[in-house]
Amino acid sequence: MEGQEDSNSIQPKNIIIAIPSAKFAEGMKAHLQLAGFKVVDIVVVLEHLIESIVNLTEKGMDIYGVLISSDLSKKIKDKRHEDLADHLLAIRDRFSNIQFVFLSSESEGHPLLAEMVQLGIYNIFIKSSKSSSIENISDLTNAFLKSKLFSEVSHLRIVDESIPWRRMEKGPKDLKITITKDSNQSTEVREKIIERDNIVEKEIIVEREVVVEKIVTVPKEVIRVVKEVVEVETFREVSIPKKIILIGSLYPGAGSSFVALALARILSHIGISNAVVEHPVVMPSLHTVLYGEKNAPENYSYISEEILNVGRANRKSVEWKDGTTVWYPIRPTGLLEESKWSKDMTFKMLYDIKESVVLMDVSHEWMKNSIDETCLEVDEIVFVVDSLLSQKYRRPDTSEISKLMLELKATGKSVHIIANRDVPLARKRKLWLGSLPFPPEGVVPDINYQNIVESAWEGELVFDQAEIREELADGLSQLIDRLVPANFSKKKYKSISQKLRNGIFSFMKS
Known part of the structure; x- marks a missing residue:
């Protein structure tokens, strides 16, 4: 009986996919769920990632990991890499137990990769790198279960100084999150404050409902x-x-x-x-x-x-x-x-x-x-x-x-x-x-x-x-x-x- 209770108590590992391409995200979702993970949300907009994690955890859901692409930072032709680093700092600071698998379109030497290592994100896969690229889909699923070692990614701290970036010794800028509840509404509203060189920007983010999709087999x-x-x-x-x-x-x-x-x-x-x-x-x-x-x-x-x-x-x-x-x-x-x-x-x-x-x-x-x-x-x-x-x-x-x-x-x-x-x-x-x-x-x-x-x-x-x-x-x-x-x-x-x-x-x- 005790063994049966242990078996029933095993919970699936909840994963969020944060990739701007809806088609690619759906493909990754199918692979992850076949590997035994449970995809609880797909995020296609950078600003919604923190919101999704906060909403799900406040509903009692334990988020095991996030599969994220550096392309999530792009908005048309603006790459917004520093914004991506700021968001990941905020998540690591508040939800340090979440495992990250990072898919990068940037080549070795890019300051974004150096900041990822600085934030303790080691599961980095780079499109243009033979040593760090994905050979098969199991590389991603295995990364969630067994993280890369620091020694495997420490070389990414070497930065190409010709790439425009904030001063690395200062590290990522702080991105603070506060959450308040309106007693008259079920919708949660939070204020996001980004501090950059004495400029303070404020943005109100309204909660959206999280959609949990089921895999349904449809006859061909x-x-x-x-x-x-x-x-x-x-x-x-x-x-x-x-x-x-x-x-x-x-x-x-x-x-x-x-x-x-x-x-x-x-x-x-x-x-x-x-x-x-x-x-x-x-x-x-x-x-x-x-x-x-x-x-x-x-x-x-x-x-x-x-x-x-x-x-x-x-x-x-x-x-x-x-x-x-x-x-x-x-x-x-x-x-x-x-x-x-x-x-x-x-x-x-x-x-x-x-x-x-x-x-x-x-x-x-x-x-x-x-x-x-x-x-x-x-x-x-x-x-x-x-x-x-x-x-x-x-x-x-x-x-x-x-x-x-x-x-x-x-x-x-x-x-x-x-x-x-x-x-x-x-x-x-x-x-x-x-x-x-x-x-x-x-x-x-x-x-x-x-x-x-x-x-x-x-x-x-x-x-x-x-x-x-x-x-x-x-x-x-x-x-x-x-x-x-x-x-x-x-x-x-x-x-x-x-x-x-x-x-x-x-x-x-x-």
Whole structure:
């Protein structure tokens, strides 16, 4: 009996992952949990790390370790390395028992690494170093259980003095944390004070709810029966590796929502799980386009408002499914308290969306807070233009968005242009497509307006008309090639039209 009690009393080692890349963090979470650890939170913003540790420990949870990347300090092009060192000093001072595994993008000789050693953080892995790099994932899990020795990292105290940094003999600056509770609210508010060279900065941080996720095994293939017109067709809904695509217009009216919906309905027709997400800070339109007053599920709840108010979404209440597409609109009157929406909330929302291909429509609001930074974390970025480019390009905001597009492409991000509303302009058509900064990934034909009006009066999406869907599929085939893995070509679906089977999609060829 005593042995049984000991067995039952063993508690999992709770780990926090602090990495700005949501996709990479999710991958690390799966590996850590397979190794027997329990990931209790994922932090993608530096300022939320201390907050997460304090919240969890005050709820009685023992935090065993933190897997942290030096990239967490970055904000766009500002690396903020000294801020990262300050935060880790505060954590080490108050929670000295927490084990750290530090993933560094900085090379040996960087002052940040010297401060890590000074703080007693020895489990340092460096991308550019053969001796300190990660050979396999077990190196990370083993580091939590058996720390490196000081002798293994003491050489990191040798600093390249050409790298700008505060004076090392003074050590990291102090970062003090005080916690107070408002008796009228359950929300905790703390004041963060950073002292630097007689400058005092204050920032109020409001507690967010901590989300503890469970690993759920989802079948890779689900057999479904779909009714279309009077025929009954059977096809497979295929789960493929998740991809997040940001779709927006280079200027108002270019058609990002049109392209997002077209992609979604083509993917649904061939059996790919997908989601259309309206970014919470844009002008709402999706609910109206989908005739939400009539078609939305009973007691439907908007995912953005659940994230804003509760910290996570209830899958049952936010799902609005149509074929293999799930719609995630915002309230037709707009997100309540939009000013409170943050980049971190955007990632929380994306965590809760489980569909294989996530199409996030940002309209033309690329420069709004939480959208510009989200660009750095998604798999594909799509800018939509139309045949009125010559007229719209003169807008001041178009120039600003064009600059962002080229900057993102220069960083190595997968950036594409979709040319929408292609019309037979003869010589001017070549001029239009040739004026783009790089060749378009697809050219979408202009859809007969009569078809759009007739579909609207029928309360249907024009993309669900077979002929129009095939026409759009032809123009978007290159982009869909990027979303669907090569081995998808082995799948056979009765619901694909003869035209598609004859080779509109290269990945459908046998």
